[in-house]
Amino acid sequence: MPPKLGIIAGRGELPRRIVEAAQAAGREFFVIAFNGETDPATVADGAEHAWVDLPTVGRTIKLLQQAGVSELVLIGPVGRPNFSKLKPDWHGAKLLPKIIRAAGQGDDAIMKVVVEDLENQGFTILGAETVLATLSAPTGSFGHKEPDAGDRTDIERGMAVVAQLGQLDIGQAVVVREGYVLAVEAAEGTDEMLRRCRQFRGEVAAGVLVKRPKPGQERRVDLPTIGVPTVEGAAAAGLKGIAVEAGGALVTDRTAVAQAADAAGIFVCGVAVEDGS
Numbered sequence: 534m535p536p537k538l539g540i541i542a543g544r545g546e547l548p549r550r551i552v553e554a555a556q557a558a559g560r561e562f563f564v565i566a567f568n569g570e571t572d573p574a575t576v577a578d579g580a581e582h583a584w585v586d587l588p589t590v591g592r593t594i595k596l597l598q599q600a601g602v603s604e605l606v607l608i609g610p611v612g613r614p615n616f617s618k619l620k621p622d623w624h625g626a627k628l629l630p631k632i633i634r635a636a637g638q639g640d641d642a643i644m645k646v647v648v649e650d651l652e653n654q655g656f657t658i659l660g661a662e663t664v665l666a667t668l669s670a671p672t673g674s675f676g677h678k679e680p681d682a683g684d685r686t687d688i689e690r691g692m693a694v695v696a697q698l699g700q701l702d703i704g705q706a707v708v709v710r711e712g713y714v715l716a717v718e719a720a721e722g723t724d725e726m727l728r729r730c731r732q733f734r735g736e737v738a739a740g741v742l743v744k745r746p747k748p749g750q751e752r753r754v755d756l757p758t759i760g761v762p763t764v765e766g767a768a769a770a771g772l773k774g775i776a777v778e779a780g781g782a783l784v785t786d787r788t789a790v791a792q793a794a795d796a797a798g799i800f801v802c803g804v805a806v807e808d809g810s
Contacts, residue, residue, distance in 0.1 A: 538562040538664065539602035539656070541593075543609025546785055547661065547668070547758065548575045551608050554665040556580075563600035565593055570611050587614060591624030594654050605656045606664055607648070607754045613640070613720075639702025641747055644754050660753040667787055670759075670803040672779040675791040678800035680774055684741055687712065688776040688804060691743025699747025705757040708772065710740030723759075727766035734771030738799070742767050745778035745806065752781070759801070760785035761793045768797035779803035 538555055542548035542564055552575060555562040564582035566575060576582040583596045597605070616636070621629055628650055635642035648658055662669035674680075680688060691709040694717075698704055704718035708730050715733050718726045727742065744757040759777060767775050775794075777784075782803070784790055794801040 535560055536603040537601050538659075539597045539600070539605040540564045541605060541607045542566050542571045542575050543607075543611040544570050544572065545609045545758075546572070546760065547783065548572070548609045550668065550785065551606055551661060551664055552576070552580055561601075563597065563602050565596065567611060571609070586620075587611060588619045588621035588625045588629075590628055590650070591622040594624065594651075597656070598654075603655070603657060604659050605651060606659050606661050607644075608661045610722075610755070613643075641702050641750050641755065645751050648751055648754060658753050660756075661783060668783045668785075670777045670779050670782040670784050671787075672803045672805050675784075675787060675801045675803075676794040678774065678794065678798065680741070680776065680800050680802060683711070684773055684776075684800070687741045688743055690714075691741060691776065692745055692778070692804070692806060695743060695745050696748055699745075699750070702747060705747060706742060706744040708740055708742050708770070710772075715740060723757075724762060724766050727763075727770045727772075730770035730772070738771050738773045740770075740772045742770075742772055742775045743777075744775070744782055746781045756781065756783050758783040758785065759790065761789050764790055764793040764797055764799065764801060768799055772799065774800035774802070776802050776804050778806045781806065 538560055540551050540562055564576050564580055566582050566584050567587050568584055585593050616633055631646050632643055635646045687709040690712055691707050694707045694714055706718035706723050708715040716726050716730050746752060746756055759775060790801055
């Protein structure tokens, strides 16, 4: 049997998907759920868990150790806290100066500090796709629609733009239409970015949402993610489709995303990206 799995659960449905995967595999697991962040449904059905406040790092580590966890998955986003109002425990207080310094560089820098600290405590950090392989975006179209030559030009442009923006740790997504960058993802996230794009909607669908990891990103955590709401948001913004980096993005439910894309009449595809491009 594999080692007991620790699941550090943020917002959204992905943490629940990891719990279900562990249950289906008969693997022992323990969930850390954050007050005010984690969906209570994540720990329904008798999942072994504990609720903690985000800055109580020492308590979180102790709970994981007492549960016998050796491997960890960090899955689902958490909101950036107001550092001036945090009430950390002793371990959190030691870590806080590093996190505050990293915060000036971006969210990926914060995650690297967190991952390094957990590894120093003896935990092995796993990517979510190692627990549930179907989360990883494959190459090719998910539904029946395919991008045309113009869409592929926009996809290529979007991939290049995200790579450049990612060097500044700004975001993981852009919207490109006929070579023009309509929107760049920042702190608001993909869904809100797509809502902003509705003002640019034309009578004919055009443009592509592109998502990929930042260069040098810690890929075991915080990979760009798409789900049915992403498809619905892209369609509402009048886009022709969505493209993600194959192997560099997570899909919450591939079948449901494909069905939603077909229903909306847009494409969703995974695109192979060469290293360094």
